[in-house]
Amino acid sequence: MNGSWAEIDLAKFDANIKCVRAALRRETSLMLVVKANAYGHGLCEIVKQAAASGVTWFVTAYATEARAIREILPHVRILVLGAVHPDDAPELAALNITPVVVSEEHGLALSAVARAAGIKLKVHLKVDTGMGRFGVPWADVARVFERLSRSIALEFEGICTHFASVEIKKPSLGPSQMDRFVEVCGQADHFAGRKLFRHASSSRAFLYHDPWDLDGVRPGILLYGYGAGETLMRVKTEPILQWKTHVMQAKRVSAGTTVGYYSTHVTPLPTTIATIACGYADGYHRALSNKGCVLIGGRRCAIIGRVSMNWITVDCGPDSNVKFGDEVVLIGRQAGEEIWAGELARQARTIAYEILTSIDNTVPRKYS
Ligand SMILES: Cc1ncc(COP(=O)(O)O)c(C=O)c1O
CATH class of the missing domain: 3.20.20.10 (Alanine racemase)
Known part of the structure; x- marks a missing residue:
């Protein structure tokens, strides 16, 4: 954890x-x-x-x-x-x-x-x-x-x-x-x-x-598993790396709640915010602040507020029952939903290469 x-x-x-x-x-x-x-x-x-x-x-x-x-x-x-x-x-x-x-x-x-x-x-x-x-x-x-x-x-x-x-x-x-x-x-x-x-x-x-x-x-x-997005390609490969973490805190908030450094997000409606364990120090691009998504409970949850050094805050929606310890997918697949490095790259205005090579070497790699 x-x-x-x-x-x-x-x-x-x-x-x-x-x-x-x-x-x-x-x-x-x-x-x-x-x-x-x-x-x-x-x-x-x-x-x-x-x-x-x-x-x-x-x-x-x-x-x-x-x-x-x-x-x-x-x-x-x-x-x-x-x-x-x-x-x-x-x-x-x-x-x-x-x-x-x-x-x-x-x-x-x-x-x-x-x-x-x-x-x-x-x-x-x-x-x-x-x-x-x-x-x-x-x-x-x-x-x-x-x-x-x-x-x-x-x-x-x-x-x-x-x-x-x-x-x-x-x-x-x-x-x-x-x-x-x-x-x-x-x-x-x-x-x-x-x-x-x-x-x-x-x-x-x-x-x-x-x-x-x-x-x-x-x-x-x-x-x-990247770089073969267009049609007419000679081969099709699949991404082999998923990046995951856990929810460290979940809380219900009312409309008008300010989120993160410099309050760059203010909740328009009551919702549930999850704070997840990952940040720019782990290689998650800060450019994804208020732009990227993660998967929790098989749903896309938008990043709200600034990505900080070790934590990211996401909007899980008013009906969410997200809780401490739930698995979060940063890159990968969860219950039919997918987020791959190419998507994050477009949002962060970079390339999949940079998203993948930014994952800090201190992040444990598990092989199966
Ligand atoms: C000289 C050279 N050859 C091959 C490659 C592999 O490129 P790609 O990952 O686009 O296949 C690189 C990657 O940067 C490179 O610098």
Whole structure:
């Protein structure tokens, strides 16, 4: 009864993985993105289940996440998307963790450390085809790769890019990015003297552009059950995380009752207010003040007043018999009613990714 908790359905996760896997050609790798604590779902349990469901490639943002996976799974492939520190090169090579090379300087620095340590480091080249974040600008790839591929301490195994936008009904940068990527892949293959392992697609590109699957796809959000809202999609996955808590106090109030900091809500009629155990310190967005809903007793109850640090006040209605200890669903399903992260994201003017990754790491995760 302390606070909120998250319930993660590993059987649904397994089903999501199998459904995406089944849509891919057999020779295309499914590279599961598990950064940000597996999008808030808990890294360790998620990678264990994914490996049991047949995933052999994992993708992280940082080397620390990659090390944590390696401790659990000695044989899977792990790619680190962020710019790893060159000093980490020997350890990464020893752990068979593959970093991306994000620039010429980064590649040269990794090469220098690897060479001094007498090791060969497997790497993927990150190409910036328009995202403007990490990567060698596509126009420079031939020159940079020509130079880096001469290093005896780097083994270029793969080449990748990341889409800035993929749309189905309106123009987006995706198709131009893909054209640029295919062109530079040809140049890199030429200097490497062999075909590099190519990967580009995250969830949206996977959903709407089968030909962009290449040798591997890197979806994240889709496997956690989001991002497939539109029609015409290639697969349908289901959310696997529910977030729940309890009612800590229920009270009948008269019309004209002020609720929460700065009294941003005044009850228009007599009603029942429940105070529930969760707040912005747990990762529940304060932007949902006077906007979001929770489920209690199978009914939608509107958040009234400001979301505070540890508590939220909701309107259960005049006829409610809500009481101390009742279960509350913040994200999930209760008696046929549903609230998913996509709904909260629209109300908080953000994206489901942020709703999920905001759930504080102190919130216990329960797996079934
Ligand atoms: C480089 C890269 N690849 C793949 C992904 C996965 O994206 P999504 O969760 O939209 O599938 C991300 C997510 O941020 C990313 O940064």
